[in-house]
Amino acid sequence: MSALxxxxxxTSHSAYDLxxxxxxxxxxxxxxxxxxxxxxxLARVIGLFSGRGYNIDSxxxxxxxxxxxxxxxxxxxxxxxxxxxxxxxxLSRMVPVHAVQDLTAEGPSVQRELALVKxxxxxxxxxxxxxxxxxxxxxxxxxxxxxxxxxxTGTPExxxxxxxxxxxxxxxxxxxxxxxxxxxxx
Amino acid sequence: MTKQMTGARMVIQxxxxxxxxxxxxxxxxxxxxxxxxxxxxxDIRHVLVRHEQGAVHMAEGYARSTGKPGVALVTSGPGAxxxxxxxxxxxxxxxPIVVLTGQVPTFMIGTDGFQEADTVGITRPCxxxxxxxKDTAKLAETIHQAFHVxxxxxxxxxxxxxxxxxxxxxxxxxxxxxxxxTHYQPxxxxxxxxxxxxxxxxxxxxxxxxYTGGGVVNSGPRASxxxxxxxxxxxxxxxxxxxxxxxxxxxxxxxxxxxxxHGLYEANLAMHGCDLMINIGARFDDRITGRVKDxxxxxxxxxxxxxxxxxxxxxHVDVPIVGDVTKVLEEVLxxxxxxxxxxxxxxxxxxxxxxDDWRAVKCLTYKPSxxxxxxxxxxxxxxxxxxxxxxxxxxxxGQHQMWAAQFLGFEDPNRWMTSGGLGTMGYGxxxxxxxxxxxxxxxxxNVAGEASWLMNMQEMGxxxxxxxxxxxxxxxxxxxxxxxxxxxxxxxxxxxxSWSESLPDFVKLAEAFGCKGIQCSDPKHLDDAxxxxxxxxxxxxxxxxxxxxxNCFPMIPSGKPHNEMLLSADAEAFRSGxxxx
Numbered sequence: 001m002s003a004l005x006x007x008x009x010x011t012s013h014s015a016y017d018l019x020x021x022x023x024x025x026x027x028x029x030x031x032x033x034x035x036x037x038x039x040x041x042l043a044r045v046i047g048l049f050s051g052r053g054y055n056i057d058s059x060x061x062x063x064x065x066x067x068x069x070x071x072x073x074x075x076x077x078x079x080x081x082x083x084x085x086x087x088x089x090x091l092s093r094m095v096p097v098h099a100v101q102d103l104t105a106e107g108p109s110v111q112r113e114l115a116l117v118k119x120x121x122x123x124x125x126x127x128x129x130x131x132x133x134x135x136x137x138x139x140x141x142x143x144x145x146x147x148x149x150x151x152x153t154g155t156p157e158x159x160x161x162x163x164x165x166x167x168x169x170x171x172x173x174x175x176x177x178x179x180x181x182x183x184x185x186x
Numbered sequence: 187m188t189k190q191m192t193g194a195r196m197v198i199q200x201x202x203x204x205x206x207x208x209x210x211x212x213x214x215x216x217x218x219x220x221x222x223x224x225x226x227x228x229d230i231r232h233v234l235v236r237h238e239q240g241a242v243h244m245a246e247g248y249a250r251s252t253g254k255p256g257v258a259l260v261t262s263g264p265g266a267x268x269x270x271x272x273x274x275x276x277x278x279x280x281x282p283i284v285v286l287t288g289q290v291p292t293f294m295i296g297t298d299g300f301q302e303a304d305t306v307g308i309t310r311p312c313x314x315x316x317x318x319x320k321d322t323a324k325l326a327e328t329i330h331q332a333f334h335v336x337x338x339x340x341x342x343x344x345x346x347x348x349x350x351x352x353x354x355x356x357x358x359x360x361x362x363x364x365x366x367x368t369h370y371q372p373x374x375x376x377x378x379x380x381x382x383x384x385x386x387x388x389x390x391x392x393x394x395x396x397y398t399g400g401g402v403v404n405s406g407p408r409a410s411x412x413x414x415x416x417x418x419x420x421x422x423x424x425x426x427x428x429x430x431x432x433x434x435x436x437x438x439x440x441x442x443x444x445x446x447x448h449g450l451y452e453a454n455l456a457m458h459g460c461d462l463m464i465n466i467g468a469r470f471d472d473r474i475t476g477r478v479k480d481x482x483x484x485x486x487x488x489x490x491x492x493x494x495x496x497x498x499x500x501x502h503v504d505v506p507i508v509g510d511v512t513k514v515l516e517e518v519l520x521x522x523x524x525x526x527x528x529x530x531x532x533x534x535x536x537x538x539x540x541x542d543d544w545r546a547v548k549c550l551t552y553k554p555s556x557x558x559x560x561x562x563x564x565x566x567x568x569x570x571x572x573x574x575x576x577x578x579x580x581x582x583x584g585q586h587q588m589w590a591a592q593f594l595g596f597e598d599p600n601r602w603m604t605s606g607g608l609g610t611m612g613y614g615x616x617x618x619x620x621x622x623x624x625x626x627x628x629x630x631x632n633v634a635g636e637a638s639w640l641m642n643m644q645e646m647g648x649x650x651x652x653x654x655x656x657x658x659x660x661x662x663x664x665x666x667x668x669x670x671x672x673x674x675x676x677x678x679x680x681x682x683x684s685w686s687e688s689l690p691d692f693v694k695l696a697e698a699f700g701c702k703g704i705q706c707s708d709p710k711h712l713d714d715a716x717x718x719x720x721x722x723x724x725x726x727x728x729x730x731x732x733x734x735x736x737n738c739f740p741m742i743p744s745g746k747p748h749n750e751m752l753l754s755a756d757a758e759a760f761r762s763g764x765x766x767x
Contacts, residue, residue, distance in 0.1 A: 089495035095315040095370050
């Protein structure tokens with residue numbers, strides 16, 4: 001999906017110019033947004049994304065400062081550099097937003113996601129799943145004679161890779177939290 | 187010392203503390219306690235509207251013409267949903283208004299109660315900020331915050347939703363000076379280093395232009411004063427968007443007229459050909475830029491805006507300056523004077539010569555008529571007969587709006603109220619009432635088209651009840667003129683639903699409302715008819731029967747660059763497809 005949902009090559013038989021001015025390559029960025037934890041604040045942030053045609057690849061949110069009532073929303077989004085800048089500016093000007101960090105642009109960061117992966121199978125498949133889980137440092141958090149639920153944390157890519165390996169071994173379903181991230185260093 | 191009072195009384199007290207003198211509103215079940223308080227005091231005047239959309243546009247007209255926030259009060263459910271168009275209009279044009287809505291009692295929220303709507307949900311994308319207040323103890327503080335947010339940074343509409351039980355309950359009143367006004371403190375000072383870059387560019391520019399917008403008006407009268415000083419000291423040409431008209435006087439010698447889709451030839455070509463564009467409080471709207479790829483291809487661009495998200499949103503700029511126009515212009519002038527800056531005199535002289543050549547095209551020329559009133563002629567006469575008076579103009583949306591912008595001259599800011607961003611038909615009549623309420627002695631004229639005007643004509647009742655002598659100057663072509671124009675030029679003359687087959691008799695309509703109706707269809711009688719309108723002490727509906735098929739030129743077809751502008755003489759060729767590639 002193009003970042004602005006604009007069809008190219010449209011004619012001027014319209015009250016609007018439908019040709020996209022932005023032809024640069026899309027990048028993935030992780031944004032950390034510190035907000036006032038008040039009713040509707042998440043809807044406000046998400047509404048900005050849907051209303052202006054931006055993408056959300058993943059989203060996590062939780063209150064991180066109980067006394068100051070601050071929540072941290074971590075959003076993984078995609079867009080051309082101009083669109084990413086625009087998203088940051090649009091977020092920053094919202095009244096309940098205290099700060100916006102672009103973890104991708106502002107130097108190195110740590111990004112982690114938690115996943116629960118259910119795999120069902122017997123025999124060799126079951127043994128292979130367990131062996132791979134060990135390599136990926138996934139823990140077994142539930143087990144029956146015919147299934148495992150693995151818990152793992154890592155980058156989204158690592159989880160993707162693990163899920164891909166589990167597919168032929170009997171992947172049933174997967175639950176993911178979305179990315180949480182922090183800047184590296186003090 | 188804190189004072190205990192009910193939520194309903196708090197609303198009135200908070201409005202008084204905020205200096206509010208007038209509220210535009212409409213009562214209903216969920217705001218009855220507040221109306222009961224309004225009844226028992228005399229400090230705040232309530233103007234009863236006929237439809238909640240009218241209340242919000244009146245608040246907008248009030249705000250735009252005074253620089254103070256406008257206030258509207260409506261009930262829950264349909265009261266709130268009817269306010270949505272006005273809120274969106276105010277958001278697009280950065281108009282500070284505070285809308286208070288009633289809500290069903292807190293214990294009923296979510297039960298689909300009578301006249302319940304998710305007001306904060308519905309209005310979240312069309313307000314700068316909104317609040318649902320569930321606790322009377324927080325009500326006063328929230329209203330103070332609402333005024334703070336509406337008027338600080340880029341102004342805009344805010345909404346406070348107040349459930350009925352919160353209005354009845356009692357709590358301590360929090361006065362304005364004790365209210366926690368959130369962390370919301372947008373930056374207003376421009377970066378001096380960036381301003382230094384701009385000043386240096388100005389010293390070397392050969393073909394500069396100021397491109398100013400509604401941000402200058404919003405920043406206050408001092409911004410216009412500073413702008414005039416800067417233009418005088420640099421002798422640069424200046425153009426403005428629809429929203430910015432009046433911040434530099436139309437009679438000023440550096441004025442090159444409005445730019446944009448229906449802007450002046452000289453203004454648009456100067457934008458296209460400039461080597462330095464100084465955008466002050468405008469936002470590169472699509473009606474301004476035309477085809478973005480070819481927008482002013484050879485210029486360095488500076489952009490002054492209080493909203494960081496306006497910068498680089500549409501057009502990439504070389505010198506972004508985030509700040510309030512007044513503060514930035516103060517610093518620009520300070521640096522300009524401190525450096526003893528000089529402009530490139532030779533470059534400027536040939537630039538002005540070029541602009542004069544473009545002016546000589548006389549792009550507003552139209553074919554005059556002795557038998558029918560040309561809409562342009564009607565506005566020329568209105569201008570001639572009202573010039574120099576204490577005059578405020580509002581408009582509806584369409585051809586008449588563009589002609590008004592082209593043919594009326596604005597000497598000061600806050601004198602021109604029009605729906606720019608949202609393009610709301612039905613804006614002008616209620617807005618004119620809001621302006622008149624704020625300026626009871628002034629001449630307030632709504633330049634309208636008959637189709638737009640009908641959208642909120644019920645507000646004539648408000649004008650009558652509150653003795654607002656607004657003049658409704660309707661250019662009646664029995665068509666949706668701008669739609670018709672596009673259909674003629676771009677849709678093979680297939681006039682799909684752009685003809686109003688059954689229009690009211692506007693003179694009888696005026697009589698029905700109890701005001702004066704005037705009809706004129708002969709250019710020879712037009713001056714007398716306009717004078718009759720101006721002399722009448724009360725509201726007037728003026729049915730000005732104009733040429734039905736007139737098109738508004740110049741015009742930049744959308745998706746075209748500024749230098750592919752159509753003048754009236756080109757229209758024939760354009761229609762036959764010779765210009766449209």
